[in-house]
Amino acid sequence: MEPKETKNRILDAAEHLFAEKGYHGTSLRMITTEATVNLAAVNYHFGSKESLIEAVIERRLLPLNQLRTKQLKAVRDEARRNDRAPDVRQTLAAFIEPTLSFRNSGPGAQDFIALVARALADPNDTARSVFINRIKPVLDLLHQCLAEALPQIDPQTIFWRLHFMIGSLTHIMHNLDKLPIPTEMMPTDNSFQEITEMLLTFITTGMEAPQ
Amino acid sequence: MEPKETKNRILDAAEHLFAEKGYHGTSLRMITTEATVNLAAVNYHFGSKESLIEAVIERRLLPLNQLRTKQLKAVRDEARRNDRAPDVRQTLAAFIEPTLSFRNSGPGAQDFIALVARALADPNDTARSVFINRIKPVLDLLHQCLAEALPQIDPQTIFWRLHFMIGSLTHIMHNLDKLPIPTEMMPTDNSFQEITEMLLTFITTGMEAPQ
DNA sequence: GTCTATACGATGATAGAC
DNA sequence: GTCTATCATCGTATAGAC
Numbered sequence: 001m002e003p004k005e006t007k008n009r010i011l012d013a014a015e016h017l018f019a020e021k022g023y024h025g026t027s028l029r030m031i032t033t034e035a036t037v038n039l040a041a042v043n044y045h046f047g048s049k050e051s052l053i054e055a056v057i058e059r060r061l062l063p064l065n066q067l068r069t070k071q072l073k074a075v076r077d078e079a080r081r082n083d084r085a086p087d088v089r090q091t092l093a094a095f096i097e098p099t100l101s102f103r104n105s106g107p108g109a110q111d112f113i114a115l116v117a118r119a120l121a122d123p124n125d126t127a128r129s130v131f132i133n134r135i136k137p138v139l140d141l142l143h144q145c146l147a148e149a150l151p152q153i154d155p156q157t158i159f160w161r162l163h164f165m166i167g168s169l170t171h172i173m174h175n176l177d178k179l180p181i182p183t184e185m186m187p188t189d190n191s192f193q194e195i196t197e198m199l200l201t202f203i204t205t206g207m208e209a210p211q
Numbered sequence: 212m213e214p215k216e217t218k219n220r221i222l223d224a225a226e227h228l229f230a231e232k233g234y235h236g237t238s239l240r241m242i243t244t245e246a247t248v249n250l251a252a253v254n255y256h257f258g259s260k261e262s263l264i265e266a267v268i269e270r271r272l273l274p275l276n277q278l279r280t281k282q283l284k285a286v287r288d289e290a291r292r293n294d295r296a297p298d299v300r301q302t303l304a305a306f307i308e309p310t311l312s313f314r315n316s317g318p319g320a321q322d323f324i325a326l327v328a329r330a331l332a333d334p335n336d337t338a339r340s341v342f343i344n345r346i347k348p349v350l351d352l353l354h355q356c357l358a359e360a361l362p363q364i365d366p367q368t369i370f371w372r373l374h375f376m377i378g379s380l381t382h383i384m385h386n387l388d389k390l391p392i393p394t395e396m397m398p399t400d401n402s403f404q405e406i407t408e409m410l411l412t413f414i415t416t417g418m419e420a421p422q
Numbered sequence: 423g424t425c426t427a428t429a430c431g432a433t434g435a436t437a438g439a440c
Numbered sequence: 441g442t443c444t445a446t447c448a449t450c451g452t453a454t455a456g457a458c
Contacts, residue, residue, distance in 0.1 A: 020334060020335065021335065022333060023236075024233055025234075028435075038441065038442050038443080039442085041441070114332075118332045121325075121332040122233065123231060123325060123389060156396050156398070157409060160406060161409065161413050164379040164383060165379075167379040167380070167383060168378040170378065171331075171374065171378025171382065172374060172378060175331075175374070178334060179374070185371075198368060198375075199371075199375060201417075205416050205420035206413040207413075208416075209413060211412075217424080238449075239451065239452090240449080240450080248425085249427080250451095251425075251427085251454090252426090255424075259452080260452090
């Protein structure tokens, strides 16, 4: 078996199981069984269970953050070229849309989101600090763009509203297909796109609220 | 030892450890050691580990939901008596403020919030379904109040905005003292109250946004 | 009724031979 | 890279002391 093949099979299985059962709820045996590799292969390729979850997170997060950064800079630079402030909704969309299209890129991506949601809820998890450290530069850039877009609002207020936004985003991404949703509350079709628009309206309006 | 004393010691220790290490990360032996009771006391008083976490959740959640329900009904009935629509900010405050004052009621309450955040992130956790089932009636009441307050907005849209709000609320409650917050972003004093006001402004404005 | 000491079967982690 | 023997720890059950 090619070496890359083994590593990826382990990463896929780990992503899936960590998402479903949590870090402590998943054993190395479960992972290696699902990946149909030998138990000791994890220690061989990744060193430890803890390094494995770090690798799982970085594999997805690095390209995602690159895309977010690229889109944010595009919005900011376009506004600067035209000598005006960036549009708030456009700025927020530049951050949010990569997250959402990523979510629809496959079942592994949804597992990853569940994994991140877990990591954020875990006060001691190593996954938590990996995630937070990696996303901080993107958040700083987003904050800077919003400060340009909303000069009338205190940067401190923008900072907190940004965290309210992150709460809404992660909550809805993680719970969209897990919530007990009455049928009459479900948008008719292409529901995901509609809910995305609703979210964007909600947070854009909240972000622009007078102090 | 008084019988209630033992049960409460177990509940306190379980709340603390489940919040810190998660359900699977906590063993009954850790709990009974921290509570300085015998290992078998858990099974005697609660039957199983799973029943124990249910008891942990219900102990806090029932009074909290009663308070929320009472305040929501007060706002609604007051508005009806005066033959006008309920105020949106007041309605949201009736739901949110008990949560926040509860959070400040002691260290055990903060553990409980961390526990709930964990439960919400866990797709399979029994704690999750206990929490969701218990809070559903309150959410239904809140939805009904908001529909009265915002007749111009589609109930379906209100429903989703309500979930965006819950995301913001749980995220900020859980992460308030865990986020890496630059000192210049921290409100000068009584920060918790200020952040609450900011949250209320954010979600009220978002909730009232034109469709 | 309440608590304790102890045991059981299952399962996970790990080190060392190959 | 793989296999296996070994050990720790888990949740739970039970018998009996107070």
